[in-house]
Amino acid sequence: xxxxxxxxxxxxxxxxxxxxxxxxxxxxxxxxxxxxxxxxxxxxxxxxxxxxxxxxxxxxxxxxxxxxxxxxxxxxxxxxxxxxxxxxxxxxxxxxxxxxxxxxx
Amino acid sequence: xxxxxxxxxxxxxxxxxxxxxxxxxxxxxxxxxxxxxxxxxxxxxxxxxxxxxxxxxxxxxxxxxxxxxxxxxxxxxxxxxxxxxxxxxxxxxxxxxxxxxxxxxxxxxxxxxxxxxxxxxxxxxxxxxxxxxxxxxxxxxxxxxxxxxxxxxxxxxxxxxxxxxxxxxxxxxxxxxxxxxxxxxxxxxxxxxxxxxxxxxxxxxxxxxxxxxxxxxxxxxxxxxxxxxxxxxxxxxxxxxxxxxxxxxxxxxxxxxxxxxxxxxxxxxxxxxxxxxxxxxxxxxxxxxxxxxxxxxxxxxxxxxxxxxxxxxxxxxxxxxxxxxxxxxx
Numbered sequence: 001x002x003x004x005x006x007x008x009x010x011x012x013x014x015x016x017x018x019x020x021x022x023x024x025x026x027x028x029x030x031x032x033x034x035x036x037x038x039x040x041x042x043x044x045x046x047x048x049x050x051x052x053x054x055x056x057x058x059x060x061x062x063x064x065x066x067x068x069x070x071x072x073x074x075x076x077x078x079x080x081x082x083x084x085x086x087x088x089x090x091x092x093x094x095x096x097x098x099x100x101x102x103x104x105x
Numbered sequence: 106x107x108x109x110x111x112x113x114x115x116x117x118x119x120x121x122x123x124x125x126x127x128x129x130x131x132x133x134x135x136x137x138x139x140x141x142x143x144x145x146x147x148x149x150x151x152x153x154x155x156x157x158x159x160x161x162x163x164x165x166x167x168x169x170x171x172x173x174x175x176x177x178x179x180x181x182x183x184x185x186x187x188x189x190x191x192x193x194x195x196x197x198x199x200x201x202x203x204x205x206x207x208x209x210x211x212x213x214x215x216x217x218x219x220x221x222x223x224x225x226x227x228x229x230x231x232x233x234x235x236x237x238x239x240x241x242x243x244x245x246x247x248x249x250x251x252x253x254x255x256x257x258x259x260x261x262x263x264x265x266x267x268x269x270x271x272x273x274x275x276x277x278x279x280x281x282x283x284x285x286x287x288x289x290x291x292x293x294x295x296x297x298x299x300x301x302x303x304x305x306x307x308x309x310x311x312x313x314x315x316x317x318x319x320x321x322x323x324x325x326x327x328x329x330x331x332x333x334x335x336x337x338x339x340x341x342x343x344x345x346x347x348x349x350x351x352x353x354x355x356x357x358x359x360x361x362x363x364x365x366x367x368x369x370x371x372x373x374x375x376x377x378x379x380x381x382x383x384x385x386x387x388x389x390x391x392x393x394x395x396x397x398x399x400x401x402x403x404x405x406x407x408x409x410x411x412x413x414x415x416x417x418x419x420x421x422x423x424x425x426x427x428x429x430x431x432x433x434x435x
Contacts, residue, residue: 021388021389021392022385022389023389023392023393032407033389033393033400033403033404033407034404034407034408034410034411035407035411037382037385037408037411037415038411038414038415038417038418041415041418041419041422042418042421044422045418045421045422045425053384063388063391063392064384064387064388064391065384065388066388066392067381067384067385067388
């Protein structure tokens with residue numbers, strides 16, 4: 001699992017019940033805008049993330065609909081364990097080869 | 106000399122062998138022919154495959170080169186906009202000046218408004234278009250009965266026009282947020298509303314000045330105030346028209362660049378997902394809009410550069426979906 005994917009998942013895991021749109025997720029994960037879409041598409045393919053259009057009338061609200069993303073409730077446990085595994089493997093790799101695994105020098 | 110007799114059955118066997126050999130030769134010929142045909146077909150297949158590979162490579166090369174070109178153009182546009190930051194500052198400066206002039210104009214009109222009641226009642230401000238052609242005699246009734254003559258437009262009504270024009274496209278507003286067409290029409294109606302009555306008032310005042318009928322010093326002050334307001338209104342409209350003209354020139358370029366980048370980001374995606382991501386990108390660009398143009402442009406550029414990895418992710422999803430459908434026909 002790549003580091004940006006982990007960041008996106010952690011941002012969604014902070015409040016699993018909360019629905020967030022792309023820009024919000026990018027801001028919460030500390031990623032540049034526009035980089036979250038491929039990650040979210042892959043997570044949707046894996047079935048970990050769900051998405052839906054905001055249920056508003058754009059003419060009444062005066063703004064376009066947002067596409068909201070949230071963690072699939074059945075996948076939260078899987079996501080947590082995957083993040084734990086990713087963290088453990090990164091730590092193990094860092095112990096083996098200091099300087100790798102995104103570690104500091 | 107005794108001749109050995111040929112055993113019985115040899116002739117039959119020999120002829121059978123010859124027949125078999127002939128048959129075998131024919132088969133061999135046919136086999137060779139089939140082999141030649143097969144080789145030719147293999148060559149054809151290889152040729153077609155080579156063509157397909159070449160076409161695919163060409164397509165890929167074209168796709169990559171187009172993407173490179175698009176990206177380079179997008180980066181160039183971004184640099185252009187960064188360089189043109191000075192023109193945006195110029196717009197701001199002009200809006201500041203327009204604000205100051207508008208405030209002075211309001212003060213001038215206020216002054217005229219204070220002075221007008223104290224002066225002659227003839228000093229009402231009536232637009233040329235509303236002036237009556239002929240005043241009927243009160244003793245001679247006309248037929249059909251005419252509606253009562255409309256009251257001339259005094260200064261308070263004029264003052265009521267000005268705020269509506271300001272709210273339509275105020276100097277404090279962001280010119281990029283307003284619809285240039287609406288704002289232009291608002292300023293033109295403002296100009297029509299303010300210039301015509303001031304012209305009429307100035308004309309009447311000048312006429313009275315020529316006839317030396319103005320004697321009170323307040324009348325002179327009013328003449329000065331109205332002339333000043335007239336000049337100020339002209340200055341204000343001039344500043345605003347120049348500023349809106351510049352804003353109108355800058356705004357479409359910027360909007361066109363953002364929409365162009367977003368459109369290309371969507372065009373690079375698989376056909377089935379284009380509508381969804383077009384709406385999603387539009388929504389995000391709208392969210393970024395009020396913050397700054399730079400962020401909107403950077404976001405659009407990043408959407409374009411990331412659209413290849415998004416395309417890959419979406420194609421993978423489609424492939425997995427197709428596999429799942431094959432395995433589970435339900």
